[in-house]
Amino acid sequence: MQKTAYGGLSLPVRQGNRLPAQISKVMRLLPLLLITALVSVHAAGIAQSVTLSGKNLPLKKVFSEIEKQTGYVLFSNKELLSRSTTVSLAVKDLPLNKVLDLMLKNQELDYVLQGKTIILSGKPPVPSAPATSVQAVATLISGRVTDTEGDALPGVSVQVKETQKGVATAADGSFSISVAEGNTLRFSFIGYTPREITVTADMLKEGKPALVVKLSRASTKLDEIAVTVSTGYQTISRERMTGSYSTLQTKRLEGKLQPNLLSMLEGQASGVAITKEGKVEVRGRSTFLANGEPLVVIDGFPAPGGLETVNIDNVESITVLKDAVAASIYGARSSNGVIVITTKTPKIGKLQIGYKGSTGMTLRPDLSYLNKTSAADYVDAEVAYYNSDVANITWDYEGIATYGRVTQLLVMKDQGLLTEEEVNAELALLRKNNTMDQLERNLFRKSLTQQHNLSISASTDKFSTNSAIRYIANQGNMKGNSNDRLIIDLKNDWKPVKRVSVKMFTNINFTNSKTPIDAADMLDFTNWKIMKPYYNVVDPSGNPLNVPAVRPDLVERYAAYGGLKSMDYNPLNDLTMATTRNQAFLARLGGSLSVELLDGLSAEVGGSWTRGSGMTRSLRDANSFFVRSLYNAASSISTPGKHYLPEGAILNETRSQSEAYTLRAQVNYAKNFNNVHRLSVIAGSEVNKDLIDNNTAPARVGYNDQAGTFATFNYLDFNSYAYQPDFLFPEGMETVSIGSYSLRDNRFFSLYSNGSYEYNNRFILSASARIDQGNLFGTNPKYRYKPNWSVGGTYKLGQEKFFHVPWIDKLDIRGSYGINGNISFTQGPFLLIAPGAFSPVTGGIPYSISSLPDNNLRWERTMITNIGTDIRLMGGRLNLTLDYYNKLSKDLLAPDFIDPTYGRFMITRNAGTARNTGIELSLESDVVKTGDFGWNVFFNGSYNKSKVLQFNYDYLNPNYLTFSYSNTILGSNAGAVLRTGYPLDAIFSYRFAGLDNTGTPQYYSDDNKKIYGNELAVKDMVYSGTARPKYLLSLTNSFTYKRFDLSFMLIARLGAVFRRDAFNGDNIEHKEVALRWRKPGDEAHTVYPKLAAFSTDAWYFPYTGMMIEKQDFMKLRDLTISYRPDNKLWGNTGLSNARIYLQGRNLWTLTANKVGIDPEAIEQGLNMSVRRTLPLMPEFYIGFSVNL
Amino acid sequence: MTNRKYLLFFAVILLMGSCKRFLDVKPKGKLIPSSVTDYDHLLDNSGTVELNFLDGNKGSMLAHLGDNLEMTEGQGKVGYLLSGHPNLERYYAYIFRQPYKNPNTDDQFWSSGSQGIYPQISYFNNVIEGIRSIDQKTPEEATIGRISVAQALVARAWCYFNASMIYGPVYKPGGDNSAKTIPYLVDVDVNKPIPNLSTTEEVAARVLHELHEALPDLPVRSSWPSRANKATGHAMLAYYHLFTRQFDSVAYYANRAWTAAGNPEAVLYDYNKFKLADPSRPLTSLLVSQQDAFTNAVNSREILFYRATERDAGMGASLSYPSAELIALHDQARDLRFSFFYLNSAGYKTTMGGGYDDGMRISNYRFRKMKLTDGFSWPEILLMRAEGYARTNRLDLAIADLNTLRQYRFKTGTPPLTAGTQDEVIRLVLEERRRELPIGGFKRFLDLKRFTLDKGKPWSKSRITHTIAGQTYSGTVDSKDFIVPISNVVLRFNPNWGIPLETRPY
Missing domain, CATH: 2.60.40.1120 (Carboxypeptidase-like, regulatory domain)
Structure with missing residues (x-):
């Protein structure tokens, strides 16, 4: 079970009461005994008589022999065994109780047999001298x-x-x-x-x-003894780690229902943030352009499939390695921290079967949160929009098949096809509709989820196995949206011969998902999209209706041509006719063989291999609006009846394959000299390969999903627009995909070693080093063999003889320093070029230069200094861990601003530096613990401050500071940017100076003059805060009363800002369009600019300081009540440990902003303006678990 | 026990030994160009043909300095000013308000993201240097390599030659050509310093040298009009000599290019055979030709060398109209270019800024129906030959060329032109040239500049005057008014050029 011989060696030895060596040896085995004992083992069919002989046997040895022969296990504590002396015995086939009597005859010990457990207790002491003083009546x-x-x-x-x-x-x-x-x-x-x-x-x-x-x-206390930390390479007792890490405790994981691994991680480890995009971040962001996510290691090997592949009910422990000592063993991929997950290992004993299942529901989203314009306001705004630039919109109108009904009416009025009265009458009708409400009811629903987990495990001393099957089915909150996943885990351990152990594990994932292709368009009322908030999408009885989105003159043109498809558009029905289905399979197999060579020296070889395959099929049905439109548009004028697009569905399919493996050979050495010096060293080498091979086939046209047949097609001519002049509706031309291909073969070879030395159970020193070599990086020998390394130390002050603070049980002081690495695969010492899609402009596949050669590129380095302390107070009632870190990330790949005459405005070099400093506090306390009632408080808090120390890109254009052009070029992210001297993900704004009398926003320049958007320069912008929360807080309260458990977790993120959504001058789908400037004088009472179809107000106005809000929020993330029915309830069915759970998530939110935005439900995409996403709705789960 | 130790030792050695080969694999999925074909692919980058001398929304302030376009008050006050138009430089150019471009941001003609000539030049330099640095080439590879290099040289020469006269004065044969214009960058290494500015003279000399260097290797036919072929090389030389005013060379090279076309029908669309695909919608309808279906594609038969030009110039909704002078230049009854492209339609109209309505105006819809180029079209080759003939007093030949083109452009039955005086013939050629070439882009801009050397001739203008809202603005063609200054962004990197920063507010 434990890799090193010193697994549980961590009992605090009280000052001035140091135990003799033999006893501490016994103690060392105690944790093992205890764990074994706590699991009630029923080994049937084993005799209850004992045969045993020997002189001066330690009791522990006798008991283990008894355990072997009888299956009875010992249940005892260290104090009792410490009082024991050795025994000499010679018994043959003697009943157990007789043997025990004999053994304990001269000991101060007594026993009770219960079931198959021998419970050791102290003998009632011999009465001392008769009580003197008052003789109370007994x-x-x-x-x-x-x-x-x-x-x-x-x-x-x-x-x-x-x-x-x-x-x-x-x-x-x-x-x-x-x-x-x-x-x-x-x-x-x-x-x-x-x-x-x-x-x-x-x-x-x-x-x-x-x-x-x-x-x-x-x-x-029991937990304390048993806890070890797995770094993936080795398992170390918690007491011997010099680095900074957080371990998620299994009991906390079991106490709740977990919708997924991310929500399981949240709030459980200080310094670990789950961003609203669903990414994990450890101790802030320590890279600009490279991957910022932590490395995920499962059962000892990096797992390419990521966190979703983990069966959360089959997790034994999750450890987050945060500093250099903890993580540098992962070398070039450890800069962002490492998440080490170990899956469950079977407990020794009989076959165990467990089941845990849950079903849950998320409330139907409240669409009013999206702040969309009402039908009436939208109609008015669309009229104003049209009038603001008639010529352009009319020209635009000619080129698009679908247009808002309001614009259609206005164009027809201008063309003299409709009278003003007719138009006004229809506008009045449109104003009355309520599309949002209809969509909320008819398109959205409660999302449902169910999860089932079945685990089976069994173990003997030569063989143990653990398997688990988990099935998760989710039905999304939009119709037609679902996904499910099946995870199968199998883990076997063998000990075929003495000193040899073999492990194998398998993890298999199947996933399926289904999404309507046009889902996002349903709520997108931007003026160039089809949907509008004034269409009736259902009739009064809820049947989907057609909406008049298609230009009537186009419908007529098609009708005149004859034999074409209908141009009716029925949004709700159409949604189901275009679906993307995704299927994926991922298998991870791994194993290791370890051999104990000498006392303390063992060698291990192992590896893991992951193979994945996936298929994504986007099928647009022949009857979907998209296909009908393209088919009609591509009808030949010159040859009536000829269609350039074959009749049938359009299928886009991607088949992908991935493969990755890690092979490792490692030597472990651990030795204890005189109980004073303890040495443990590992060294090894690793090879790593990571391949992908993805093929996106050309779109199949004229496809028949029933038969799997398709039509031939001339992609080149079609996509070159060669047929377009002969199209019935040339503007309706859409190219069809010709497919794409992507390949990857990344390879690494690494050498690593780490070691620790402990002196007298008080001083620990550790060091590690690792060299990584990849197949893309580092031709310059100067950088080629630079290792990542670390040193660390712990001083167990609490163990010192002079340390006498009765209420402090433990006081360790830790310090570490080291260098971790991070890599980017996008650059290298070579000129890299990359193909694009066919271009009718050059008549070929255009290739572009993706990276210029640079042999000075090297891996990013993060130097982490960590100082921490672990304290246990008041008999284990209060545990506290406090860490301070300083992460200096150097040589970060960053844009280096160069003379644009070179053909590019920047090149990527190792030219960035950033610093993250922070404090993390983790605190756990059993506040109240009585017979029936318990109250446990668990708090994690972290503070992170970051600063960009070097970033050579000199922003020229203010838009680059607000738009997030490209996160891979400038490292900007959702409207937050990198700039020297500011925190990472800094947000910059303009200073709003009110509207002028044309409704045009004005801004203050740096010298406080009123200027217009076009005149703004970078120097006029002000820093408004960072998008990164400085404080991450979580507080879990758990209450136990009799058979009930109640726990709830509050999380809070403080210290960040965000930009809110706003009407910006042309996004008429935003509710605030109604508050806009309309006529001179309005500028006195509104801040929202004039409405213009064509204006750059939208480039500047939404980025004024007015739109900055505090991101601070607190949420009741989850609340769980569980009940454990009496085991007697199950009679002799064999069922036990049942638990019923009720859980609610996101039940309550407190936000600091004035505009009622949930900071977790707002986003600014690449090159997009800020918008609200569907709000996080309360979720409810009910679950049940039981063991057999 | 010892055995086990050896075994382990052996395993580790084995692992480490194989590591070298394991890592020597070239990274897959990343293309490190190593063959001629790999580099050749870079010439298919669409940015290298589409992003030259155009602004972000693909218009050009150069045409707005010239005399082909006209702007109304509503377009200027609302379309550009009140809307905060992103390409305000077009309006500033129209009213000759300097600086036209924001001096403190990247210049989109020069280099801004992938826009501008220098990003293209870096591609051409990489192709030239990359292919030349491949040591071992098979004879076939060497041949393909020479073609690619020649195509890159022509493409680069095209950029530098035009840039030199956009960022500097027009070339003055026999005159002072010492004005420093642009850096002639041929290196690919971004760690090497940018060279000093070259003079107009130096650019001209170098362009000529490189064109002659490329000429023997240019293929007779190229795969697509985005790449140069032999005729392009000749066309480029003819064009070059328009500016050196060696008009016999113009006639010679234009003739060599034109001869490659075979017969005129192979390279000209007969407008008499055009039909509107949908006559009920003349504005948006595309043209159907009996000759082929590529009228609106890059591989249109009329395009010899494709380089994108301004799309929407002269279209009311896009904030300009064809100038009255340009419209007046057309024979409205017989010139099919006029009847197909110059269409009366609703002009700019808005309720903003107090409201403007231009009413019905003639807009130019040619961009909608025909693919145009700022490179070389076959009609331009013919017109260059005609100009060469006319300027060297071979008037009949010049008129013959004009009539050849007019046969394809004017209604059948239109009487052919006849020769008059030399100046008359030159004027006829240049008027035809103005009608035939794109009204946007830089073609007319550079023509205006070179015509300043024909001082006193009817086609030569020393000043251009624009009127908007009753106010007139004018600029001098042979002056800073018609020169694009180098952006401060670039100047800051190159203090050694000695050019002071632009400090006037934008």
Whole structure:
């Protein structure tokens, strides 16, 4: 189970009470024993008699032999065993109880047999000298000791403090002991929190029911002993880590229902942020252009499939490695932190079957949140829009098949086809419609999700296996939207011969998803899109209706041609006729063989191999509006009846394959010298290969999905617009995809080593180094062999003899420094060129220069200094971890501003520097812990401050500071940019100076003059804050009362700003269009500019300081109530540990902005203006888990 | 135990030994050009043919300096000013308000993102240098390589020659050509400094040299009009000599180019055979020709060398009209270019800024129906030959060429032109040239500049005057008014050029 021999060596040794060596040896095995013991093992068919002989055997050894022969396991605690002495025995086929009697004869120990468990307890001490002073009248009191769930606890030591008399409870938990009024009864039992009860007169009265004493588990301490940290390369006890990491505790994972792994991570580890885009960030952003996501390692190997491939109910632990010491072993990919996930390992014992399932629902989205214009306002705005630039819109109108009905009416009026009255009458009707409301009811729905997990595990000493199957089905909140996933995990461990162990694991993922292709268009009322908020999309009984989106003259032209498809457009029906389906399969296989060569020296070879394949099919049905439109448009004028597009569906299909493997050979050495010096070293090498091979086929036209047939087609002529002049509607021409291909073959070879030395259980020093070589980077020998490395140290101050603070159990001080790397695959020492799609302009495939050669490129480096402390206070009641870090990221790939005469305005060089500093605090406390009631508080807080120290791009155009042109070129992100001297993802704004009397926004220049948008320069902009929250806080409260558990998590993100959406002059779909400037004088009471079909107001106005809002928010992310029914309920069905869960998510939100925006539901896409996305709605889940 | 140790040792050695070969694999999915064909692909980059001397929305302030366009008050006050038009430089050019372009942002003619000539030149330089640096070439490869290099040289020469006279004064044969214009960059290494500015003289000399260097290797036919062929090389030389005013050379090279066309029908559309695809919609309808279906495509038979030109110039909704002078130059009854392209339609109209309505105006819709080029069209070759003949007093030949073209442009039955005096013939040729070439882009702009050397001739203008809202603005052709200054962005990188920064406000 544990890789190193020192897995659980971490019991705090109390000052001035250091134990003799032998005892600490026994203690070392205790955690193992305890874990084993805690799992009630029923090994059937094993004899209950014992054969044993030997001299001076340690008790522990005897018990392990007994366990082997009888299947009975020992349940004990360290204190008890520490009191034991060795025994000499020679028994043959003696019943167990006889053997135990013999063994414990001369020990201060007693035992009880319960089921297959031997429970060790202290012998009632021999009564000391008769009590002197007041001779209280002794009365016999009887009672029963149980756990919090009411199950009897046998072997509990019951002691009268005053008299030192004691007994142990019987198998049914009952006891009786003589006491006097005022005496204190002390109940103590291994693994449980001791309890003291003062005897009152009332308790001793005749006829009183027997006393019931409940003991609650001392869970914290037990966890502490067992916890190890897996770095993927090795498993180290928590006590011996010098680096900074966070481990998610299994018990916390089990206490809730988890919709997915990301939500499981959120709030559980300080310094780990889940961005609103669903990305994981560890300790801020430490790169500009390269990948910023942490490396995901599953069961020891980097997993290319990502976090979704993990079965969350089959996770044993998740560790986030945050600093250099923790992560530098991953070398060139560790700059962003590493998430190490280990899947469950079977517990020793019989076959175990578990089930956990849940079903949930998310409320139908509230579309009013999107702030879209009402039908009436939209009609008015569309009229004004038309009038603002009649000639252009009329020209535009000629070129598009569909146009808003309002514009159609206006054009027809201008052409004399309709009278003013006719137009006004129809406009009045359109004003009354409510498309948003109809869509909310008829297009959206509650989204439903269900998840099932079935796990089976079994283990013997030579073989253990764990398997889990998880099925997740989600039905999206928009009709026609669904996805499901099946995850199969299988893990086997063998120990074929002594000193050899073999592990194998398999993870298989199947996913399916379905999305309507035009889903996003349904709520997009931008003026060049088909949908408008004034169409009736359903009739009063909810049947989908056609909407008059197609220009009537085009319909007539097609009708006159004859034999063409209908141009009716029915948005709701049409949505289902164009669907993208995605199917993917991913298998990850891995294994390792480890051999113990010498005492402390072991060698290991292993690897993992991932193979994925996927298929994405976007099918537009022959009857979909898109296909009908293109078919009609592409009808030949010269040869009536000839169609340049064959009749049938259009299919776009991508088939993709991926493969990746990691092979590793590693030597581990660990040795303990005289219990004072402890050395542990690993060294190894790794090869890594990552391939993709994706083929997007040319679009199949004239496709028949029933038969799989398609038509021949001349892609070249069609896409070269050769047929267009003969098209019935040339403007309706759309090119069809000719497909694409993408390949990748990235390779790495790495050498690594790390080691730690511990002196006298107080000082730990660790160091690591790694060299990575890739097949793209680094021709310049200067940079070729630069290793990533780290050093770290821990000082266990709490272990010092001079340290006497009774309420501090542990006080460790850690420090580390090191260098982590990060890579980008987009540049290299070669000139790189890349093909595009066929160009009718050059009659060929255009190639572009994607990167200029540069042999000075190197991997990005992040130097992390970390100082931290781990403190445990008040008997484990309060655990606290505090870390300070300083991450200096250097040589970041960044645009270097060059003379544009070179043909480009910048080139990417290792020319960036950024710093992240921060403080992280993690705190856990059992605030209240009594028999029935427990209250646990878990807090994670982090503060991060970032600064761009070097970024050589000199912004020339103010738009580059607001639009996010390209995140791969300038590293800008959703309207937030990089600029020297400012935090990462800084937001810049213009200073608004009101509207002038034409409704045109004015701004203040840096010298406070009023200027127009065109005149704005970068120097006129002001810094408005950063899009990165400085504070990430989460607080989980868990309450236990009898069989009920309640927990809720509050999360908060503070210190960031965001830009809100606004009417900007031409986005008439925005509600605020109604508040716009209309006539001179309006500028006195509105800030929203004039409406113009053609204006650059929209380039500047939305980016004024007015639109900046505080991003701060707090959410009740989840609330879970669970109930554990009494095991007796199941009778002898074998079912146990059942749990019923009720969970709500996103139930309550508190935001700091004045405009009612949920900062998690607003976005600014690449080159797009700010918009609101569908709001996060409350989610409700009900779940059930049970073991067999 | 020892065995195990050896085994492990062996395994590690094996892993490390194979590492070299493992890493030597070229990264897949990334194309590192290594063959002639790889470099040749760069010449198919559409940016290298579409993004020259045009602004962001693909118009050109150069045409707005000239005499082909006219702007109304509404277009200027609302379309450009009140709307904060992104290409305000066109309006500023129209009213000769300097600086025309924002001096503190990237110049889109020069280099801005992938726009401008220098990004294109970096492609051509990479092709030339890349192919030349391949050591081992098979004879076939060497041949293809020479073609690609020659095509890149012509493409680069085209950029530099035009740029030199857009960023500097027109070439004055025998006169002072010492004005420093542009850096003649031929290197691909971005770590090497940008060379000093070349003079008009130096650019002219170098362009001539490189054209002659390329000429023998140019293919007789190229795959697409985006690439130069032999005729392009000759056309380029003819064009070059329009500016050196060696008109016999113009006639010679234009003749060699034109001869490659075979017969006129192969390279000219007969407008008499055009039909509107949808006569009910004359504005938007495309043209159908019996000759082929490529009238509106780059591989149109009339295009010899394709370089994108301004699209919407002279279209009312796009904020300009053809000038009255240009309209007056047309024989409205017989010139089919007029009847197909110059269409009366609703002009600019808006409720903004107090409201403007230009009413019905003639707009130019040629861009909608025909593919035009700022490179070389076959009609231009014919017209260059005609100009060469006319200027060297071979008037009959000149008139014959004009009549050849007019046969394809004017209604059948239109009487052919007859020769008059030399100046009359030159004027006829140049008027035909003005009607035939794109009204936007830089062709007319450069013609206006070179005609300043014909001082006193009817086609020569020293000043251009524009009127808007009753106010007139004028600019001198042979002066800074017709020169695009180098952006401050570039000047800041090159203080050694000694050009002061533009400090006037934009």
